[in-house]
Amino acid sequence: MAKVRQLPLFADVYGQAETPKPVNVASVPQRSPFRYPGGKTWFVPTFRCWMASLKNRPRILVEPFAGGGTISLTALFENLVERAVMVELDDEIAAVWETVVNGDAEWLANRILTFEMTREAVLEELQKTPTTTREKAFQTILKNRTLHGGILAEGSRFIKYGENGKGIGSRWYPKTLANRLLNLNAVVNRIDFRCDDGLKVMAEFSRSEEAVFFIDPPYTAGGKKAGKRLYRHHQIDHEYLFTLCESLAGHFLMTYDEAEEVKEMARRHGFHMRLIPMKNTHHATMREIVISRDLSWLDALTHRA
Structure with a gap:
């Protein structure tokens, strides 16, 4: 055998x-x-x-x-x-998840797709005081994708050179981010998010x-x-x-x-x-x-x- x-x-x-x-x-x-x-x-x-x-x-x-x-x-x-x-x-990270579970993933995806990535545009956007959770969520995603290492903690700095010298926008993949957000709609009703x-x-x-x-x-x-x-x-x-x-x-x-x-x-x-x-x-x-x-x-x- x-x-x-x-x-x-x-x-x-x-x-x-x-x-x-x-x-x-x-x-x-x-x-x-x-x-x-x-x-x-x-x-x-x-x-x-x-x-x-x-x-x-x-x-x-x-x-x-x-x-x-x-x-x-x-x-x-x-x-x-x-x-x-x-x-x-963390209230900034929470804003993103709250935006998703509140049904605003599509709004956030569209905001990402229509944003023109430049250092000046990022600085202008982040100087604004958000008045809604979804606006705060967009600012959080923007920070996460333009700050070094995605670090949101105090003292974090913008990406200087990035991948292949692309600078601040080297981690900004609008279509990919939008798709990930929209895909979350498939499971959003099963998420119980708590800040x-x-x-x-x-x-x-x-x-x-x-x-x-x-x-x-x-x-x-x-x-x-x-x-x-x-x-x-x-x-x-x-x-x-x-x-x-x-x-x-x-x-x-x-x-x-x-x-x-x-x-x-x-x-x-x-x-x-x-x-x-x-x-x-x-x-x-x-x-x-x-x-x-x-x-x-x-x-x-x-x-x-």
Whole structure:
């Protein structure tokens, strides 16, 4: 009888069972209109594996630090959940999501398509005081696409040279952005957006066994400065977040920058950790920590933290 060769776990995602290479984000469908610092497009294949490992299909995904919303949008477009609760405290980012859920995605798409991209036009537009949520949303998209690295936090500067010397407009792809916004209409009725404290909303759903949580907090634990530099709302009680995760009735998956303080908190709360490779904006390979109650489904792909 011929010997049957066992295929490596999740080989269809990474193509190997050994230490995986960082995901090529170009292979992942781009759903979000944001060019978001700390975005999770690279994490999508791992997120899909996690969802597939759950015994029962969850009804609700709660993303307490939604930002660009890549994970929630993936879950909705791929019908991994019925509904996504997206939470974001930053009022500028929130304005974009509120514009979408309020039915103004088409208005925002048209505003992007008709805007003539010049440095002078950008400066003129951003000097205006928005009087409606959708006007604020347009200004946010404009900032996100013309500020260095898409960073909206105070102190961020305009792109100077950009791709191929195209300057301030090098990240401005009006047709692509408009299409992404219009495509959101296919799932908008399944988005529950909250401009709120993510920890508060987590507590609201903590007893629900139908909810799962994808948690990607600002990376400020262990003295890390990335969260402070990238996000307006970077302060968070990391210890309380871990305590809250311990109380969740549903499953959760959490990602963090690699830091000893984070590892120690995970150990204290009895969670499992793995290291997974990613590439930063400078294309350097780095590792992030994935934390949950059970990560056996990841064992073939990652290092122990």
